[in-house]
Amino acid sequence: MPAKTDHEARRRDVSAAVWRVLAAAGFGGLTLRAVAAEMGATTGLVTHYFPSKKALIVHALELAESHTRELVPATDGVHGLEALRQALAAVLPLSPEGTEINRVWVSSWDAALADPELHALEKARYKRWRSRLHPLVVEAQTDGSLPPGDPADLVAGLAAFTHGLVVQALFDPRAFSHKRLAALLDTHLDALRPTGSVQ
Amino acid sequence: MPAKTDHEARRRDVSAAVWRVLAAAGFGGLTLRAVAAEMGATTGLVTHYFPSKKALIVHALELAESHTRELVPATDGVHGLEALRQALAAVLPLSPEGTEINRVWVSSWDAALADPELHALEKARYKRWRSRLHPLVVEAQTDGSLPPGDPADLVAGLAAFTHGLVVQALFDPRAFSHKRLAALLDTHLDALRPTGSVQ
Numbered sequence: 001m002p003a004k005t006d007h008e009a010r011r012r013d014v015s016a017a018v019w020r021v022l023a024a025a026g027f028g029g030l031t032l033r034a035v036a037a038e039m040g041a042t043t044g045l046v047t048h049y050f051p052s053k054k055a056l057i058v059h060a061l062e063l064a065e066s067h068t069r070e071l072v073p074a075t076d077g078v079h080g081l082e083a084l085r086q087a088l089a090a091v092l093p094l095s096p097e098g099t100e101i102n103r104v105w106v107s108s109w110d111a112a113l114a115d116p117e118l119h120a121l122e123k124a125r126y127k128r129w130r131s132r133l134h135p136l137v138v139e140a141q142t143d144g145s146l147p148p149g150d151p152a153d154l155v156a157g158l159a160a161f162t163h164g165l166v167v168q169a170l171f172d173p174r175a176f177s178h179k180r181l182a183a184l185l186d187t188h189l190d191a192l193r194p195t196g197s198v199q
Numbered sequence: 200m201p202a203k204t205d206h207e208a209r210r211r212d213v214s215a216a217v218w219r220v221l222a223a224a225g226f227g228g229l230t231l232r233a234v235a236a237e238m239g240a241t242t243g244l245v246t247h248y249f250p251s252k253k254a255l256i257v258h259a260l261e262l263a264e265s266h267t268r269e270l271v272p273a274t275d276g277v278h279g280l281e282a283l284r285q286a287l288a289a290v291l292p293l294s295p296e297g298t299e300i301n302r303v304w305v306s307s308w309d310a311a312l313a314d315p316e317l318h319a320l321e322k323a324r325y326k327r328w329r330s331r332l333h334p335l336v337v338e339a340q341t342d343g344s345l346p347p348g349d350p351a352d353l354v355a356g357l358a359a360f361t362h363g364l365v366v367q368a369l370f371d372p373r374a375f376s377h378k379r380l381a382a383l384l385d386t387h388l389d390a391l392r393p394t395g396s397v398q
Contacts, residue, residue, distance in 0.1 A: 026313040028227055103312055110309035113302055113369060114225040123370045147390050156367060156375075157387050163366055164359025170312060171322045176355075188356050191346050195394040 013039060014049045015063065022060050023100045026107035030056055057111055061121065064104045071098060081145040081189060084136040088162045088185055093169050094178045102166045130155045147194045154192075161188060212238060213248045214262065221259050222299045225306035229255055256310055260320065263303045270297060280344040280388060283335040287361045287384055292368050293377045301365045329354045346393045353391075360387060 017038040021030055031053065036043040050056045073090050093099035112122040133155045140146040146154060165184060169176035176184075216237040220229055230252065235242040249255045272289050292298035311321040332354045339345040345353060364383060368375035375383075 024313075026309045028309045029313055107309040107312050109366065109369075110225045110227045110306040113306055114223075114228055119370065126367055126370055149386065153383055153386060156364070157360060157383060160363025160367060161356060161360045162363065164361065164363035165355070167308065167362055168325055168355060168359060170308075171318065171325055184352055184356060187348065187352060192390050 010045075011049050014046055015059065018050075018056065018060055019063050019067075022063075022104050022107070026103070027057065027060070027111045028107070030060060032056065054115075057108075057115075057118065060104070061108060061118070064101060064108065065125075067097070067101050068105075071101065079139060080136070080143050081140040084133065084140055084158070085185065085189055087133060087136060088158060089182060091162050091166065092181045092185065093166060093173075094181060099170070099173070103170055106167055106170060126159070130159055133159060145193055146189075147192060161185075209244075210248050213245055214258065217249075217255065217259055218262050218266075221262075221303050221306070225302070226256060226259070226310045227306070229259060231255065253314075256307075256314075256317065259303070260307060260317070263300060263307065264324075266296070266300050267304075270300065278338060279335070279342050280339040283332065283339055283357070284384065284388055286332060286335060287357060288381060290361050290365065291380045291384065292365060292372075293380060298369070298372070302369055305366055305369060325358070329358055332358060344392055345388075346391060360384075 014035065017035050018030070021034045021038050025034065032043045032046045032050070035050075035056065036046045039045070046056075050059055071090055073086050078086060090098075091102075093102045108118075109122070112118040130152070134151060137146060137151045137154050137158070141148060141151060141154070162185070165176065165181060169181055213234065216234050217229070220233045220237050224233065231242045231245045231249070234249075234255065235245045238244070245255075249258055270289055272285050277285060289297075290301075292301045307317075308321070311317040329351070333350060336345060336350045336353050336357070340347060340350060340353070361384070364375065364380060368380055
């Protein structure tokens with residue numbers, strides 16, 4: 001089935017061009033025309049795969065999700081606070097890929113705040129992230145390395161701390177080096193540790 | 200000088216329309232055409248005051264700054280942790296105006312990440328915010344209500360925590376009610392308090 005293969009190969013080319021445009025110009029710069037120019041193709045070709053700006057945005061968010069999944073560390077054999085630390089560190093821009101993905105996510109908030117469907121997707125994405133962090137927080141509370149209290153509140157606070165660092169680092173990568181970001185996360189988790197617990 | 204007054208009154212009308220478009224559609228929706236439609240005027244009129252999309256964005260950011268300044272609380276007679284708590288609470292979306300302004304700021308990050316000039320402005324804005332929080336953190340460290348260590352790290356962490364809550368609240372205002380946001384901030388500051396210090 002050569003036709004099908006061609007179609008899929010071409011779709012992958014368009015998809016790769018979407019990601020390059022996004023990483024360079026954000027969602028504000030993501031247009032059918034920009035993707036076509038990035039490929040040296042006509043807008044007609046791009047429209048064949050993504051009939052509207054909205055379809056392009058939805059595809060771009062799927063790409064961001066799949067790139068993000070690739071960055072999630074395997075945490076087999078790691079538990080409690082250490083698993084939580086690794087899960088949060090995986091979200092920080094500690095590598096060129098991590099920076100690129102974060103830049104795309106933060107950039108997507110403009111479109112997501114303006115469009116009800118994208119808003120619902122981002123809300124659901126946040127909920128899933130918090131759900132994944134929840135059992136790690138409970139484990140860390142149980143072994144005394146995080147303070148007692150509603151785990152959902154701690155989860156929301158840790159997600160907030162992490163994303164807030166992401167935004168500051170994107171705007172000031174020199175002040176927020178990889179080393180400093182990792183140290184800020186460590187110090188923060190240590191500061192939350194209830195006293196009297198064993199380090 | 201009626202001509203001048205007319206000019207200024209008209210500029211204020213355009214400016215108000217810019218803010219309404221921004222609050223409803225974000226920076227992605229901020230176009231000369233959208234502002235003109237919001238006013239029931241021609242794009243020619245808008246272009247007379249803001250000759251380009253970039254000029255419109257820069258003006259929108261100035262509006263956001265001035266609206267934000269209006270929300271900053273007077274902290275005369277309040278010191279240390281309580282002044283810090285009030286300064287951070289002022290940034291949270293705890294009122295319709297606060298939500299609107301935060302929505303505009305978060306939306307602006309897409310444009311600011313893509314444009315070097317806007318990027319530099321946002322970086323400077325973050326620096327100014329951290330500089331304002333810095334003496335409040337030092338005061339709270341001195342009276343023992345925040346842990347010792349580099350105050351710049353605590354400032355960055357508290358700014359991160361606050362902005363990260365802002366984003367989660369914008370996408371899920373039901374899960375992050377005004378009451379819960381205020382409580383999350385209080386609980387967080389309490390959790391950072393070194394044990395042994397007087398509450």
